[in-house]
Amino acid sequence: MKKQIKLFAGCIVLIIVAYAYAHIAKTVSIYDKGIDPSQYGSTGIIIDQAVSQSFVVEENAIDSVRIKTSVVGNVNDISLSYEIKNSETGEICAQGEAEAEKVKNGKFFELKFPKVENVKGKKMEITIRAEGANAENGVSFAFERKVENNTEYKVNGQEQEATLILKTVNHRFDFETFSVFIGFAVYIYVFMRFLYKLFQ
Known part of the structure; x- marks a missing residue:
């Protein structure tokens, strides 16, 4: 009876740990990951410009984007303001x-x-501005020198032949990660029991 209670308690703990572990940042790249980073271009310091990138969302939700960024000079007094909108309706969905x-x-x-x-399946657009930048101090973004499917990259509303090195992010529970973690834990448990019986 005690063994059954311990086993049940162990299963509960395993499920709780696996559930917590499976809350991940699910990323989807809108650029071609096969391109060598040495081939990326740079926007140069963003001064009095609005940089926009549209993309089709593959996840049901998004709560951030990750963009490859570089810094030039002293950026302590510079901030990035941004908004994301539905490209089809023009509705601004979020700002930040x-x-x-903090840029590395x-x-x-x-x-x-x-x-x-x-x-999911909707075309969204993120627009980024740098406040306080000048010719010597600011941030720049990396891009690939081609336009990916269902994307548009613009500078001050003018379309460019490029795609920002950008990933969409959705912090959520991932069932695949949960299942793999459970399966791996069960495998380790069975293997250790086998070794214990083998050398008992």
């Missing part, structure tokens, strides 16, 4: 702001906003 001093040079930087639901 981030401090440029050459890394993906996450622009967070309130979760936008029920957008």
Whole structure:
């Protein structure tokens, strides 16, 4: 009876741990991941410009984007303001702001906003502005030198032959991760029981 109680308690703990572990940031890249990063272009410092990128959402919801960003000079007094809207209706769905001093040079930087639901298959557009930038101090974004399907990259409303190095993000429960974690834990348990009996 005690063994059954311990086994049941162990299963409950395993499920709780697996459930917590399976809450992940699900990312979808809108750019071609097969392109060598050395081939990326750069927007240069964004000064008095609005950089926009549209894309079709593959997840049911999104709550941030990650964009490959670089810094130039001192960015302590520079901030990034951004908004995401439905390209089909023009409705602004969410807005946000981030401090440029938190950007790690050459890394993906996450622009967070309130979760936008029920957008799978819809075309959305994020527009980014840099407040306080000048010719010596600011941020730039990386792009690939071609237009991916169902995307548009614009600078001040003018379409460009490029696609930002950008990923959409949805923080959510992932059943596949949950199942793999449970399966791996059960495998380890069975294997350890086998070894115990083998050398008992």
